[in-house]
Amino acid sequence: MPQFLSTTDADFEQRFSAVLAAKREDSPDVDDVVSGIIADVRARGDVAVLELTAKFDRMQIDADQIRLSDAEIDAEIAKVSDEEQHALELAAERIRAYHTRQMPSDEMWTDPDGATLGWRWTPVSAAGLYVPGGLASYPSSVLMNAVPAKVAGVERLAMVVPTPDGIINPLVMMAARVAGVDEVYRIGGAQAVAALAYGTETIAPVDKITGPGNAFVAAAKRRVFGKVGIDMIAGPSEILVIADGDNDADWIALDLMSQAEHDESAQSLLITTDAAFGQAVADAVTVRLETLERREIAGASWRDFGAIITVRDLDEAARLCDRIAPEHLELCVADPEALSDKITHAGAIFLGQWTPEAIGDYVGGPNHVLPTARSARFSSGLSVLDFLKRTTLAKMSPEALRAIGPAAEVLATSESLEAHGLSVTARLRKLNG
């Protein structure tokens, strides 16, 4: 059973803090191993990648097999049912439509001093997408990473996906095709991250790497950061549902379980204004856990990290929510917009009872790569901005330099940066002389 808390309990603050602080991630220290793998791939390129793939994925392949041919991809895609293809295409289309609206615009203006200022956005030239193999190989994640990259204008999008024992997920190939991925490599682990960051004989280096992965992949991404850009390092998934008593307990139970089934370290929280409803949800979860395919994972997550918190009113719910800063937030209340306005920190908000979080995982349109572990306090989900960068622009007219140059001279002098000041002084002398 999950924990039951109430803000009227004497020990609420203590227990709520414990829920917030729950150490859910067991991150094994794989940094030394990963550091060795990266050095090996930098030194020996394809040869190292092939050896590591033989070792970890039990696959003997040659360098010219690292990249999947179009024919191979076609053969995999042929295995996908029409129903699944259409679902992927609908998802891609909706994700594309949403992310296209995120495209920022370039600006340029001339201010009253005569200074022309602005910025422009340009795409990252080449991006790499890591896709896990095996159980966590999700075609939806391919769409959520690849579509924004292509919307941003990334010219070259290279995907790596391990295929342990040679097993390829046809839906992942279909998602890559639908999203416009340019190159697919059947490698994974830290060696794949190193190959994307530094390049090998067969894989040209990229500028940015995104996508989820295990502890080795996460450690490799941290290590290559700086050489290339990376997206966030995601932790286990989380959901907070805020619900009043006027909801179907089974729907809410399923929403909570749809996070819990991801991972034993996932966290599902319910805040409700109605203690009896909270109990009804707990009962509904118990019933669902009898039959769910992934009941062992979901049950462990719910038992170890789940909590049902009864609050006095929705204002209190909003305040607790901001302390949780949840990755996913469902507002199943009569006026979800009004409650949403009271909340500052959340990765994604799902408004009203007809918006289960699972819609956001697949077909809603917004990205499902979202900040975990309270990082919604300071970071955002994946977007086209992750595949763009901004160059600032400035052009002084002689008049503008005359107007604002003297202040730059003063500040340069006060910072003891003489050449900075002189670069302005020399120009002003010409202007004034």
Place this chain on the structure above:
Amino acid sequence: MPQFLSTTDADFEQRFSAVLAAKREDSPDVDDVVSGIIADVRARGDVAVLELTAKFDRMQIDADQIRLSDAEIDAEIAKVSDEEQHALELAAERIRAYHTRQMPSDEMWTDPDGATLGWRWTPVSAAGLYVPGGLASYPSSVLMNAVPAKVAGVERLAMVVPTPDGIINPLVMMAARVAGVDEVYRIGGAQAVAALAYGTETIAPVDKITGPGNAFVAAAKRRVFGKVGIDMIAGPSEILVIADGDNDADWIALDLMSQAEHDESAQSLLITTDAAFGQAVADAVTVRLETLERREIAGASWRDFGAIITVRDLDEAARLCDRIAPEHLELCVADPEALSDKITHAGAIFLGQWTPEAIGDYVGGPNHVLPTARSARFSSGLSVLDFLKRTTLAKMSPEALRAIGPAAEVLATSESLEAHGLSVTARLRKLNG
């Protein structure tokens, strides 16, 4: 003397690659020391901070002296000349005007399926600003970090600045006041970063930490990343000037020296279509290096990392520029806008001969915190976006769920995430009677 290269040289590619790959940073491995300091501050709070401050900054203070009082700040500010105050105020006003234009807008729309989608931006609640003490204590950096934070709407902005031997920089205090910094603490190093990230008895924790620092500060920021957000870890400064022969060699020499004087590891590069002009600039640098106050630093940077590259034409210059992805780029050519359009990777572009890079350091308006070490390929300078985060919003109408829910069910099934699918199925069942 710097290196002279020409794209017509047989060994150009090799030598240019060497310029690109020059290892300029000597980052001492201070990670173990920093890890110990952070653990100590987490465990012992103010007591640890005070002991470390006594040790590193040679200052015996009490916990109630960690924060500067308004009266102390007033006393420091009183030492600033009117001229310097006005220069700081002009700079702050121009930085504020530029960054205000960066504020993104919230969006919300309903698509043809009846799904209401959008996003909204909210500020980080509390931010910490690291300001170095001693030689690298730059009031302009205070403005460049603090003004965007305040424009973004950060409610609580806490600044830490070490004051070794008790020496305070009055201009830094004035800049903090002008920019609207809320709290100032006289501590520095890894202990200050730890205090901001985890909080102590006297310093409440923040959500995001920005600002430059030495190797200890950089290592501490890397370590607390995840617990809080951080800005980029900046490397030594760089400038690339692309100039035709129709320029004043002394101006360009001063622009190159204004990066070189920052740091012996800084890099100043000139690409020119006119070899004779390149030689004239080299000669002008030699003359300036006889008298510049920071000639030892600037001279070492120029000697070790400077280069003058002659190209056949400006198209070639643009291609080389994209390989350099410079932090600062000056385009001193007849049509700087046309050349700018050919360039993809640069942190900030300064257009035309009346726009020395130093204008951008102080009063231009755009931020001077910019991506170094070729990271302009995938990242941007500091902006209001660094102090905002985006929450995505989604609301399905029953009709929208009916339209797109089935695709979510299909994808959930294909990913073996049963509860995801059931959370949609249960609702569709109700809808469909």
